[in-house]
Amino acid sequence: MVFLLADMSWNVLISPDQLSSKGLLLRKSILVRLLEDIANRKASKEHGYYIAVNELKEISEGKVRELTGDVLFPVTFTCITLKPMKGEILVGSVEKILKHGVFLKSGPIENVFLSEKTMNDYKYIGGENPMFMKDHSKLEKDTVLRFKAMGFRWMEADRQFQLLATLAGDFLGPL
């Protein structure tokens, strides 16, 4: 996953009860509202996972919405985001082992699937403590390994990414 420093703009809606006469309080409420909105949004397809708001660039003039009385402030800011890229080399830890593959966890992404077919020469060994084994190396729960991201998918419903991994290639596998 690649970190991005993205310039973003967002419209922050402030309700009338927060519009006090003191200018500073207004600025604070805009910031609080912005942070809340970003935290709720979690991630987007374009930018990836929102990690943290870095810098506030500008708060433009507010527009009053006629029917509700809220004020809309267009805000520009920079945000640190994390987005998976196809063909990337990533490091993750094993979460769950199944007969046909392994689920990995890497950073904020919890759904990384590594298929058994891409794990050349690793054999599934079931039982109480399932694992994949090849010669001397074992893939068990919490094993840290390096994999390549084959592709990813954005799931609108859950607002998160799903990643497909592969171990086919040199220098990939448990570290």
Place this chain on the structure above:
Amino acid sequence: MKPTMMQTNRPALQGLRREPNPARAALRRRRIPQPQLFLTVEMLCRGRIRRRRRLSGMYSSEGGRETKPSAWDLWSQQFVGTGTSTRTWFQEKILTVHLFGLLGAAPTASAPWKLDPKQTGTPNGRQNISANAPIVLSDSDSDSEGFREEPTPTHSKSNGKASSDSLKTGGKASSDSLKTGGKASSFSNGEAGKGGKTFSAGKGGKGSASTAMPAKSDAELKLELDMPSNSRILMNCEATELLQQIHEHMAILSEDPKIKIPESFDRTFQFAKEGNHFTSAKSVKEVLDPLKKSGVTDGEICMIANIGPETIEEVYALVPSLKATRSLNEDLITEALTALANIKAPK
């Protein structure tokens, strides 16, 4: 045996026919025109048996009748099966919908209108994805709609129906699964030339798919940076430093209950710290900047910094796009690697 209309047309049948009963004979004499609207089940079955025998060459004296199968027949046999001709298949289909609906009998396995999934193919002749062995991974909660595979639901759909829609469903299923492949556009590889490439997703109730990925292409998969506009790429080291500062501010900020920090902050901070191999981001940048002059892209530089490779072979194996300009950048990268080794943080 009284010679009837039908019998005189088929002299070879004389030995095979049983004694017709008068009611049936009367029916025949009435000369019902085609298509036969008034059919008994028995007549239907007989007709089918006769047709099957004829087509399988039992009545060899009628050699002239059995003409060479046309191109249409050959094509349609993949849907119909080799037992019958297409004309009879269509006729029987129409009849079964009505008759079997009335009688309540399920279509039998030998019924020619039933699509045999092994023989079913898309009109383009592309490999039917549902023929692959489905793998069911039934554990997690999220659904799996976007992954290119959707074999099991469509597979069972085409098997169950015994109507004229079954052909459409068979064709539709493959186009649906191809469409969902189009939707999950990030999965459609640039190397689209490799046919039959499927992913296994298997999450949630729907999930069942099989993988058939050629391992060779996986290793060669190049980095595809899909960056939004107005954004700058950050190396893990740079990001770690920024996140560290924010983390320090957070201690003060979190006292205010109204301020919300994104959920993934903590996990990502951990991830960045673990992924950071170097002591100072600035020095990493200084080391890797010269590489830009020899055509190494930002993304590739970022990858090198994130992976923290030890040998030059590792770099070329993990970032295959650099192999193209190997002659140009090999020396520079080797230099950079030695410089990076100096500033690597002890683990």
